[in-house]
Amino acid sequence: MPTQEHIPQKFIKTPLTVGVVGAGFSGGQPRGGVELGPTRLIEFGLISQLQDLGWTVDFDEKFPNYEHLKPKEADIGKLKNAKYVSAVTQSVSKSVREICEKGAMALTLGGDHSLAMGTISGSASVYKDVGVIWVDAHADINTPDTTPSGNLHGCPVSFLMGLGTPVPEFSWLTPCLPANRIVFIGLRDIDPGEKAILKQHSIKAYSMYDVDRHGIGKIMEMALEYLGEDTPIHLSFDVDALDPTVAPSTGTPVRGGLTFREGHFICERVHETGRLVAVDLMEVNPTLGDQASLVQTVQIGCSLVRSALGETLL
Numbered sequence: 001m002p003t004q005e006h007i008p009q010k011f012i013k014t015p016l017t018v019g020v021v022g023a024g025f026s027g028g029q030p031r032g033g034v035e036l037g038p039t040r041l042i043e044f045g046l047i048s049q050l051q052d053l054g055w056t057v058d059f060d061e062k063f064p065n066y067e068h069l070k071p072k073e074a075d076i077g078k079l080k081n082a083k084y085v086s087a088v089t090q091s092v093s094k095s096v097r098e099i100c101e102k103g104a105m106a107l108t109l110g111g112d113h114s115l116a117m118g119t120i121s122g123s124a125s126v127y128k129d130v131g132v133i134w135v136d137a138h139a140d141i142n143t144p145d146t147t148p149s150g151n152l153h154g155c156p157v158s159f160l161m162g163l164g165t166p167v168p169e170f171s172w173l174t175p176c177l178p179a180n181r182i183v184f185i186g187l188r189d190i191d192p193g194e195k196a197i198l199k200q201h202s203i204k205a206y207s208m209y210d211v212d213r214h215g216i217g218k219i220m221e222m223a224l225e226y227l228g229e230d231t232p233i234h235l236s237f238d239v240d241a242l243d244p245t246v247a248p249s250t251g252t253p254v255r256g257g258l259t260f261r262e263g264h265f266i267c268e269r270v271h272e273t274g275r276l277v278a279v280d281l282m283e284v285n286p287t288l289g290d291q292a293s294l295v296q297t298v299q300i301g302c303s304l305v306r307s308a309l310g311e312t313l314l
């Protein structure tokens, strides 16, 4: 039974359907455990919570297992696991595209943030003018040339934009995200090469300084105005955007992050536009920290998704 009335959705067909991609993949970074994110989110009741909000949930109980895509020689130069990341994100891209083609909302549960190469290329193949709201402590815009770590979860945005030296193994990923179709919110840990890229391409980015200065309400109005009135929106939410006291179980925590309410407000405000077409919830690593940290982080993951799909306080 729907517990509340829905804001009219401009791009999603009724009856409202959400297609869930459980992307248990950790190859874009070195810490194990983030591949268990989707399993835990679902164990904590996410599917039925979305049904309670009135959504039809299209979800294949058996998670896509990506092991069979794992090549023997995975690295390419300093890019760690690049062949593996390429194969998995290509598969995720197809899943997200198929969901969007049906007029359903695509919800991808990560897994590490390299998966966004797949999710955003998938949504952008259906919605050509999609605007991305990227909520993260990090900009994830290192190129193969600038990455200090070689971890591809720090690189998806540059791959989607086609920046830096092309990597032949990623030739399936044609640039689909112009620099003026993304807004960052929550940044506070940017590598020098990333800073230069953000400047050079005049990319719209709100750091935690900006959130403190203007307040999250104003930041969201500016972000939405920047992307335009009619544009479909893809929300890519890295749980490490939240302060580590709020969401501790994540691989690259950075202090000084978004509060519980600021994180939820972003999701609520995006829902309210009626133009959300895809959501990513990334970097929940239920193996980091103690039991209380795990429960707290997984629960907040579920509630962020609910807010993006229409849960309201009143």
Ligand SMILES: NC(=[NH2+])NCCC[C@H](N)C(=O)O
Pocket (backbone or CB within 6 Å): 112, 113, 114, 138, 140, 142, 147, 148, 149, 150, 151, 153, 154, 155, 189, 190, 191, 238, 240, 252, 283
């Ligand atoms: N999705 C993330 N948590 N990304 C963290 C990236 C950290 C760092 N900038 C790197 O390139 O390695």
Ligand SMILES: [Mn+2]
Pocket (backbone or CB within 6 Å): 136, 137, 138, 238, 240, 241, 252, 283
């Ligand atoms: Mn991050």
Ligand SMILES: [Mn+2]
Pocket (backbone or CB within 6 Å): 113, 136, 138, 140, 153, 238, 283
């Ligand atoms: Mn990220």
